[in-house]
Amino acid sequence: KAGVTQTPRYLIKTRGQQVTLSCSPISGHRSVSWYQQTPGQGLQFLFEYFSETQRNKGNFPGRFSGRQFSNSRSEMNVSTLELGDSALYLCASSLQGPMNTEAFFGQGTRLTVV
Amino acid sequence: GDSVTQMEGPVTLSEEAFLTINCTYTATGYPSLFWYVQYPGEGLQLLLKATKADDKGSNKGFEATYRKETTSFHLEKGSVQVSDSAVYFCALSDQTGGFKTIFGAGTRLFVKA
Numbered sequence: 001k002a003g004v005t006q007t008p009r010y011l012i013k014t015r016g017q018q019v020t021l022s023c024s025p026i027s028g029h030r031s032v033s034w035y036q037q038t039p040g041q042g043l044q045f046l047f048e049y050f051s052e053t054q055r056n057k058g059n060f061p062g063r064f065s066g067r068q069f070s071n072s073r074s075e076m077n078v079s080t081l082e083l084g085d086s087a088l089y090l091c092a093s094s095l096q097g098p099m100n101t102e103a104f105f106g107q108g109t110r111l112t113v114v
Numbered sequence: 115g116d117s118v119t120q121m122e123g124p125v126t127l128s129e130e131a132f133l134t135i136n137c138t139y140t141a142t143g144y145p146s147l148f149w150y151v152q153y154p155g156e157g158l159q160l161l162l163k164a165t166k167a168d169d170k171g172s173n174k175g176f177e178a179t180y181r182k183e184t185t186s187f188h189l190e191k192g193s194v195q196v197s198d199s200a201v202y203f204c205a206l207s208d209q210t211g212g213f214k215t216i217f218g219a220g221t222r223l224f225v226k227a
Contacts, residue, residue, distance in 0.1 A: 105157030
């Protein structure tokens with residue numbers, strides 16, 4: 001079965017712009033989590049959605065937002081981009097949620113802000 | 115809050131050497147513990163997991179035992195291969211911490227032929 005698909009794979013944006021990243025989870029998975037990966041900060045949790053509801057949110061500014069659709073696909077949006085937002089953004093899906101179940105990761109979207 | 119601390123890398127070993135990557139955690143509840151691996155240019159893959167104290171997770175020759183008394187989940191492999199070169203992440207998820215997984219900083223492993 002198809003894995004977690006993230007689009008686009010690479011993105012270059014200018015400071016001040018906004019960006020939308022997409023994640024299609026594995027069929028049947030209802031939980032989608034988003035992470036930011038940078039060399040300096042490692043993997044930082046952004047938020048988690050389950051059945052279109054945000055269940056948890058990490059410590060990121062309000063410029064970072066997300067949503068989940070009825071088919072479990074998820075998008076995250078970053079507005080007013082800053083240079084420090086350059087990172088690999090990873091999406092993970094699981095059946096029920098990260099508790100006691102395996103999270104399947106996509107290959108990520110590499111965002112570069114110039 | 116919950117946190118995971120793992121040994122800093124990089125770790126460089128020769129093929130067939132013994133591997134240990136240390137991981138300790140802090141959690142308010144009774145977390146599940148995981149090791150994930152990230153190969154170059156790819157996302158993370160679950161390597162092994164343990165859901166309660168004294169459980170041993172194992173996969174592809176890697177093992178880790180959930181030690182509640184020492185709050186540790188050290189990753190071990192008896193004989194590493196060049197193909198094991200990757201970044202390894204220790205992680206926990208704790209119901210009392212909400213529906214999220216907390217990751218350690220990652221440890222890069224280089225295995226030389």
